[in-house]
Amino acid sequence: xxxxxxxxxxxxxxxxxxxxxxxxxxxxxxxxxxxxxxxxxxxxxxxxxxxxxxxxxxxxxxxxxxxxxxxxxxxxxxxxxxxxxxxxxxxxxxxxxxxxxxxxxxxxxxxxxxxxxxxxxxxxxxxxxxxxxxxxxxxxxxxxxxxxx
Amino acid sequence: xxxxxxxxxxxxxxxxxxxxxxxxxxxxxxxxxxxxxxxxxxxxxxxxxxxxxxxxxxxxxxxxxxxxxxxxxxxxxxxxxxxxxxxxxxxxxxxxxxxxxxxxxxxxxxxxxxxxxxxxxxxxxxxxxxxxxxxxxxxxxxxxxxxxxxxxxxxxxxxxxxxxxxxxxxxxxxxxxxxxxxxxxxxxxxxxxxxxxxxxxxxxxxxxxxxxxxxxxxxxxxxxxxxxxxxxxxxxxxxxxxxxxxxxxxxxxxxxxxxxxxxxxxxxxxxxxxxxxxxxxxxxxxxxxxxxxxxxxxxxxxxxxxxxxxxxxxxxxxxxxxxxxxxxxxxxx
Numbered sequence: 001x002x003x004x005x006x007x008x009x010x011x012x013x014x015x016x017x018x019x020x021x022x023x024x025x026x027x028x029x030x031x032x033x034x035x036x037x038x039x040x041x042x043x044x045x046x047x048x049x050x051x052x053x054x055x056x057x058x059x060x061x062x063x064x065x066x067x068x069x070x071x072x073x074x075x076x077x078x079x080x081x082x083x084x085x086x087x088x089x090x091x092x093x094x095x096x097x098x099x100x101x102x103x104x105x106x107x108x109x110x111x112x113x114x115x116x117x118x119x120x121x122x123x124x125x126x127x128x129x130x131x132x133x134x135x136x137x138x139x140x141x142x143x144x145x146x147x148x149x
Numbered sequence: 150x151x152x153x154x155x156x157x158x159x160x161x162x163x164x165x166x167x168x169x170x171x172x173x174x175x176x177x178x179x180x181x182x183x184x185x186x187x188x189x190x191x192x193x194x195x196x197x198x199x200x201x202x203x204x205x206x207x208x209x210x211x212x213x214x215x216x217x218x219x220x221x222x223x224x225x226x227x228x229x230x231x232x233x234x235x236x237x238x239x240x241x242x243x244x245x246x247x248x249x250x251x252x253x254x255x256x257x258x259x260x261x262x263x264x265x266x267x268x269x270x271x272x273x274x275x276x277x278x279x280x281x282x283x284x285x286x287x288x289x290x291x292x293x294x295x296x297x298x299x300x301x302x303x304x305x306x307x308x309x310x311x312x313x314x315x316x317x318x319x320x321x322x323x324x325x326x327x328x329x330x331x332x333x334x335x336x337x338x339x340x341x342x343x344x345x346x347x348x349x350x351x352x353x354x355x356x357x358x359x360x361x362x363x364x365x366x367x368x369x370x371x372x373x374x375x376x377x378x379x380x381x382x383x384x385x386x387x388x389x390x391x392x393x394x395x396x397x398x399x400x401x402x403x404x405x406x407x408x409x410x411x412x413x414x415x416x417x418x419x420x421x422x423x424x425x426x427x428x429x430x431x432x433x434x435x436x437x438x439x440x441x442x443x444x445x446x447x448x449x450x451x452x453x454x455x456x457x458x459x460x461x462x463x464x465x466x467x468x469x470x471x472x473x474x475x476x477x478x479x480x481x482x
Contacts, residue, residue: 006338006339006340006341007354009396009397010340010354010357010393010396011340011341013389013392013393013396014340014342014350014353014354014389017350017388017389017392018350019305019306019307019347019350019385021305021306022306026303073299073301074299076299078299078301079298079299079300079301079302081301082300082301082302082303083303083304083418084303085301085303086303087303089301090301090302095301098299098300098301099300099301101299102296102297102298102299102300102301103297103300105297105298105299106292106297106298106299109196109197109198109199123296123297123300
């Protein structure tokens with residue numbers, strides 16, 4: 001069944017008119033909004049450094065950012081910002097929070113176990129798998145260097 | 150009667166009544182005054198989106214029956230299609246209703262597929278009244294085909310937004326003002342498009358294929374129609390279809406796409422336009438029929454287009470097969 005009759009003239013028009021993504025504009029807004037989210041996290045660290053050690057202040061900042069990401073998702077704001085920011089809202093920790101919260105909200109109608117618990121990591125799971133696997137390889141390389149040098 | 154390779158003519162099939170029930174976004178669009186009913190909330194006071202879609206579906210049948218002054222048991226066959234897995238909306242809406250039921254699926258082309266099935270049943274004297282109902286719901290379709298609704302990923306310009314609408318049409322043998330005269334069954338074509346976020350353009354070759362078959366079978370040109378409407382190609386797909394048709398020697402002067410018409414993209418966030426089972430009928434059963442009843446349009450061709458993939462097979466690096474079916478409506482003088 002591989003002898004499909006397709007009109008090459010049409011295929012050519014389709015290839016020629018393929019819409020191009022606005023890479024420069026997207027990159028600019030991703031940098032601006034993504035940078036702003038990171039700045040916000042840094043400000044939180046600086047504030048909490050007044051009362052806690054730096055490591056604890058960082059952990060608090062992480063918690064606050066995850067909370068803010070989840071809150072904005074629940075309020076229906078995060079996807080609107082994401083439409084402008086693109087990678088700028090997916091890459092930071094708030095994006096991770098958004099991917100989990102949005103999946104949880106979406107599957108609420110299927111109940112706690114079959115819905116929320118099962119589907120919460122549907123999108124975020126890939127981040128964890130890639131994170132763990134790359135940490136293993138990077139860790140191995142660093143270990144080898146230390147042993148060899 | 151069969152005409153050419155893929156077409157039929159009908160001489161005793163009429164359109165009795167239609168109904169359009171939409172969601173909130175469509176109600177803010179330019180055609181809102183033509184709809185029978187609109188819900189102000191996507192949940193329609195139900196606990197899940199699927200249940201909301203079932204409610205809209207049932208409501209659309211109720212309204213159509215009421216407008217036609219018919220009872221449910223007057224309908225010989227219900228032909229139904231939607232976008233949910235295993236087309237559950239129609240079956241759940243009609244369970245325990247003692248309704249003779251035919252479930253169909255051609256994705257967003259289901260509405261005109263339903264018309265073809267229904268018209269043949271009536272033409273063959275196998276049914277007096279046939280109800281064709283299709284529905285699509287933005288949230289049920291998005292969660293099934295794309296991402297969770299609140300996910301913050303960026304939507305490209307080519308993306309279409311699923312129309313929330315349940316639309317019913319009652320086809321009958323009794324003479325009415327609108328007659329169904331011609332139909333063309335489409336073929337599944339595949340131009341190796343793999344981007345599920347660019348479905349309007351992927352479906353344009355199917356629309357071309359069906360239009361060309363239709364014109365060839367009946368030996369006519371696009372000028373034979375007052376207006377031609379495609380289902381849900383959206384702005385990018387519409388532009389592409391016009392370009393393909395021009396290349397092949399057809400000029401589409403009186404042509405528009407329902408996905409473009411249903412929303413006002415200047416203030417509604419719908420990227421390239423609308424899509425879904427409910428896209429063509431929500432425009433055709435409301436605005437287009439209104440124009441026909443006013444005799445502004447006397448002969449129109451409705452071409453519903455559908456993308457026949459699912460996310461699982463796309464993840465296996467397969468491309469998107471597409472289809473289009475055409476139905477001609479004429480005003481009876």
